[in-house]
Each structure stands twice: as C-alpha cells, then as structure tokens.
Amino acid sequence: MGTGNTTKPTERGKAPMGDTLSLVTICLDQECSSQLKHFIDSTSLIQLRAELTQYLEGENDTSLADQLKDLRPDICLIDFDPSREQATRTAERVHEDFAETAIFATSANSQPELIIKAMRCGCSEYLVKPLDLDQLVEALARVGGRKEKDKREQATGQLLALLGAKGGSGVTTLAIHLAAILAQLHQRKTLLVDLHSDLGDASLYLGLKKHAYHFFDLADNTHRLDSELLQGFLAHHPSGLEVLTAPEGFDVPRHVSGEDIAHTLSFLRGRYEYVVVDCHPGLDDQNVAVIDQADQLYLVAQPEIPALRNVARYIDQLSRFQYPPDKIRVVINRHSKKSPINDAQIEKAIRKSIHWRVPNQYYEVMKTVNSGDPLSLTSGSEFMRSLTIWAEGLAGKPPAAAKRKEGKGLMGLFDRG
Numbered sequence: 001m002g003t004g005n006t007t008k009p010t011e012r013g014k015a016p017m018g019d020t021l022s023l024v025t026i027c028l029d030q031e032c033s034s035q036l037k038h039f040i041d042s043t044s045l046i047q048l049r050a051e052l053t054q055y056l057e058g059e060n061d062t063s064l065a066d067q068l069k070d071l072r073p074d075i076c077l078i079d080f081d082p083s084r085e086q087a088t089r090t091a092e093r094v095h096e097d098f099a100e101t102a103i104f105a106t107s108a109n110s111q112p113e114l115i116i117k118a119m120r121c122g123c124s125e126y127l128v129k130p131l132d133l134d135q136l137v138e139a140l141a142r143v144g145g146r147k148e149k150d151k152r153e154q155a156t157g158q159l160l161a162l163l164g165a166k167g168g169s170g171v172t173t174l175a176i177h178l179a180a181i182l183a184q185l186h187q188r189k190t191l192l193v194d195l196h197s198d199l200g201d202a203s204l205y206l207g208l209k210k211h212a213y214h215f216f217d218l219a220d221n222t223h224r225l226d227s228e229l230l231q232g233f234l235a236h237h238p239s240g241l242e243v244l245t246a247p248e249g250f251d252v253p254r255h256v257s258g259e260d261i262a263h264t265l266s267f268l269r270g271r272y273e274y275v276v277v278d279c280h281p282g283l284d285d286q287n288v289a290v291i292d293q294a295d296q297l298y299l300v301a302q303p304e305i306p307a308l309r310n311v312a313r314y315i316d317q318l319s320r321f322q323y324p325p326d327k328i329r330v331v332i333n334r335h336s337k338k339s340p341i342n343d344a345q346i347e348k349a350i351r352k353s354i355h356w357r358v359p360n361q362y363y364e365v366m367k368t369v370n371s372g373d374p375l376s377l378t379s380g381s382e383f384m385r386s387l388t389i390w391a392e393g394l395a396g397k398p399p400a401a402a403k404r405k406e407g408k409g410l411m412g413l414f415d416r417g
C-alpha cells in the first residue's frame, strides 16, 4: 500500500520553518527578482520556493496548479506588467484553487483602478515597483499574522488511530463502536476515517449506503480543502457520527501522499473533537502520517502468538520515531481469562503493559455487524461496557442529559426500539 510518492516529505514539508513564509514568484522581471533575492538573503522572513516563468496558459491549463500543489507556497507574487490580462486570470485561479495562499501583485503601474482590479481578482497586496522593502515587510507580517491566527483557531481535536497487529484483529469493530459512543453518548463532534484504499469495512459495519466520495478523494483535494468541500464527502450515521468512507471495492484511489494525509487530518482535527482513524495494516507513509499526528495510537491485537509478535515488531519499529512513551497503547481484543496466553505472558512478550482489554463476545459483535448498527447491542453486553469505559477514559463522564435519556442504565442508550 505504498504511495510511491517521489517527493521527499522533508523537501515539501520543510518550510515554513518557524515564522518563515514560503514564496513563489510568477513572471517576475529580472530587476525585481534580484532585488527580492537580495532581500531574502538578508532575512529569515521568507524562503523562495520557485520562480515560475509562465502565467496560467488557458482555462484548461493544469501545469501551474500542479506546480503550486507541489510547492504549497504561503505567498504567490505575480508580476502584472508582462500581461495584465493573463496575470489577472492567473491570480483568479490561484485564489480559487489555493485558498491558503496569499497573492501579492506587483507592477510599475500604480493607477488606483488597476490596484482595485488586482484586489478584486484575489490579490491581498499590491506592491509598486521598485519594491519598497518596508512595504514588503509589512505585507509579510500581515500574512504571518493571519497564518498564526489560523493555527490558533484550529481547534485541536483528538486524533485516535487504531492499527491492527494482523488482519482481522478487530480494528474496524473497535473503531466504529468507540466513535459512535463518543458521538452519541458523549455528544462529541466525532469523525470516523476509514483509511483503507480498498476493502474498507467501516461503512458496511455502520450500515451506511454507498457513498459517492471517499476519504482519499478528499485527501487528493487538499489544495481546496474547506468546510464546504468537506460536507460533500461526509456520510452521516444516526448516532451523530460522521464518516469519511473508504473507496468501494477495488476502486483504485488516485495517488495520495503521506503529506496529503497529514494535511487533511490536520484540517479535520480543526473541525472535530475526535477523529478516529481505522488504519490499514503496516507502516507506509500514509499510516506514518496518521501516527505522527495521532494523540493516541492503539495497537489492536488478539491474544495469540503471531499477533503479539507483530505488536512487539511494531513497538520496536515505532520506538525509532521517538514518540512520547504513552502515545502507543496496546489493546488486547477478544480478551478472555480462559485464553491459553495470560496477561503476564502477553506483557512479557510485547515488553509493554496492556492498556485495554476488550472481551471476546463473538455473538454480540456479530449482531452489530449484521444489523449494520453499532448501537444495537443490548445493555448487558460486556463488550459494550468495555467500550463505554474506554470512551469515558477519553471524554470523561457522558453529559447528564444523555444519562437521563436512557432510563435503564448507561447501556439503555444503545437499545433502539
């Protein structure tokens, strides 16, 4: 499931370092370009990512968008003098497709109507040639300030990643229940992401209808990611849980890099209190992007030798990433006191304590899968009790209103009719 991306994340993900803003120029004249480079050499305020020499060629020209998608600059400085018409079209397209990129116009012409026109097509600054460095610094400060504000405004929802030590460990089962409990019982704004590029089960387990767009489609559109775009991708579960599904069947998703995933998740965390990710197996760059951002990684394993051996391997490999020790937690699913391998043996084998034990309740869990409704489990279910206490550890006690509604114990909420 490697993404085969040829761009090294360190290259694309490097800037902005600290307060450094990244810049791409389009059709900038020689004189301005050398003035700018001279300035850049003397400051750490900006970093020049690329000097592009062509405007947008026509409506169907994708080459500029492709380059900007790769470069992801904070600022695009467009010279309006070679062709005001083409520069205007280019600015409009950049404004439309790259909402996070600030557009600066530069020109020798300072007629007010031209300035207004440039502003109308999306330019936030109009720098008259030769560049006035004080004016440039002020413009940069405005972009930097906006960026800081955006960062602050990004609520830091918790990202919970579940990864199976082996196929069939119960990742999807646990992820859908945990997420549905957080959404309904705790009334938290919760999103479930199915990170399988093929054969994802989450939407099936949740009884959701085939959905037109999936998570990888969204991650493939990071350059125009906003709340409005997101709405079209979401599937809605009656519990209040929102879901970004996996592609149906073997639909091959367009190429999505680890960096696209990271960018998408960071956007999603800003909009949800909990983002629960049903990861595919392995440590490819997509999963590593999820784990990097995750507040918790739950390694899910059944109490059997091959799975436990894989848990030890995962822990060993992940120890190289120098995550906080408590970030990676082991969940033993289908736990049973009658299991031939006891807890002490498990902990010895994985050299880590077990964080959570989910009881083996095949009949109860199958009922959920068959009904397509994680909230269909009866109040007496040990499985559900385990999951609700796990969720309480994350979200605290559920709100009193939710408790009152049930009438017959906490689990009553999950009896539907």
Ligand SMILES: Nc1ncnc2c1ncn2[C@@H]1O[C@H](COP(=O)(O)OP(=O)(O)OP(=O)(O)O)[C@@H](O)[C@H]1O
Residues within 6 Å of the ligand: 164, 166, 167, 168, 169, 170, 171, 172, 173, 174, 201, 333, 334, 335, 358, 359, 360, 361, 362, 363, 365, 366, 369, 383
């Ligand atoms: N606690 C449990 N008790 C009993 N059966 C369980 C439990 N958890 C999961 N199962 C069953 O185990 C099987 C595999 O579960 P699930 O599909 O959730 O695993 P997975 O890790 O998502 O698998 P995959 O690798 O295919 O994505 C299912 O039949 C499910 O009903």
Ligand SMILES: [Mg+2]
Residues within 6 Å of the ligand: 171, 172, 173, 201, 202, 278
């Ligand atoms: Mg699964």
